[in-house]
Amino acid sequence: xxxxxxxxxxxxxxxxxxxxxxxxxxxxxxxxxxxxxxxxxxxxxxxxxxxxxxxxxxxxxxxxxxxxxxxxxxxxxxxxxxxxxxxxxxxxxxxxxxxxxxxxxxxxxxxxxxxxxxxxxxxxxxxxxxxxxxxxxxxxxxxxxxxxxxxxxxxxxxxxxxxxxxxxxxxxxxxxxxxxxxxxxxxxxxxxxxxxxxxxxxxxxxxxxxxxxxxxxxxxxxxxxxxxxxxxxxxxxxxxxxxxxxxxxxxxxxxxxxxxx
Numbered sequence: 001x002x003x004x005x006x007x008x009x010x011x012x013x014x015x016x017x018x019x020x021x022x023x024x025x026x027x028x029x030x031x032x033x034x035x036x037x038x039x040x041x042x043x044x045x046x047x048x049x050x051x052x053x054x055x056x057x058x059x060x061x062x063x064x065x066x067x068x069x070x071x072x073x074x075x076x077x078x079x080x081x082x083x084x085x086x087x088x089x090x091x092x093x094x095x096x097x098x099x100x101x102x103x104x105x106x107x108x109x110x111x112x113x114x115x116x117x118x119x120x121x122x123x124x125x126x127x128x129x130x131x132x133x134x135x136x137x138x139x140x141x142x143x144x145x146x147x148x149x150x151x152x153x154x155x156x157x158x159x160x161x162x163x164x165x166x167x168x169x170x171x172x173x174x175x176x177x178x179x180x181x182x183x184x185x186x187x188x189x190x191x192x193x194x195x196x197x198x199x200x201x202x203x204x205x206x207x208x209x210x211x212x213x214x215x216x217x218x219x220x221x222x223x224x225x226x227x228x229x230x231x232x233x234x235x236x237x238x239x240x241x242x243x244x245x246x247x248x249x250x251x252x253x254x255x256x257x258x259x260x261x
Contacts (some may be wrong), residue, residue, distance in 0.1 A: 012221030
């Protein structure tokens with residue numbers, strides 16, 4: 001599989017963190033394998049494997065959409081999009097991006113207070129092992145949909161390359177937004193009396209490291225690709241059924257022998 005190129009600060013931020021999360025399924029398989037051995041060979045089942053797999057699986061499920069968006073591999077209707085002329089596909093892209101932005105705003109607006117409350121009181125799962133799934137996954141949803149909205153807007157500007165001024169302006173605004181949010185969150189992780197902050201210190205340090213990494217990736221992507229112009233999408237040949245052979249459109253693709261000839 002060939003990956004879509006990374007251009008701009010949002011792409012670098014999305015691609016890096018999503019690639020790290022790709023190791024999540026391997027981690028889940030490993031701990032479940034450990035649980036099988038402990039349960040059926042040593043007759044000593046664990047308390048934590050099942051809930052850890054739920055915890056990691058939830059994070060993977062939430063963040064997988066970031067990589068799909070950056071790679072343009074999300075589901076779309078072939079007949080209504082790829083068969084449309086270029087100008088109509090641009091209209092579809094604008095409408096879909098607006099829908100993503102509205103959805104992201106609604107989710108953040110409606111869930112911000114609850115997510116912050118769950119994080120600060122370090123709400124746990126309420127089981128024997130009691131992992132802090134609500135305290136971590138709820139804020140992760142808000143962070144993910146925010147970055148998803150930025151990625152959708154970045155794709156729109158780069159796939160139909162806008163004027164360089166528009167692209168550079170967006171990159172600056174997106175970078176400013178990401179850096180500002182990270183700098184706002186960093187001091188808040190360590191403010192207030194310890195009795196009021198139920199979040200463990202090691203978790204706050206870990207999140208602070210992620211925020212610093214996000215700032216670094218965003219600035220790296222901004223300066224690296226600031227003067228880089230993305231390649232435009234090729235316009236399909238409207239005189240040749242959008243460049244698709246008649247046999248494919250009719251449901252009868254050519255045989256391998258015919259292709260070789």
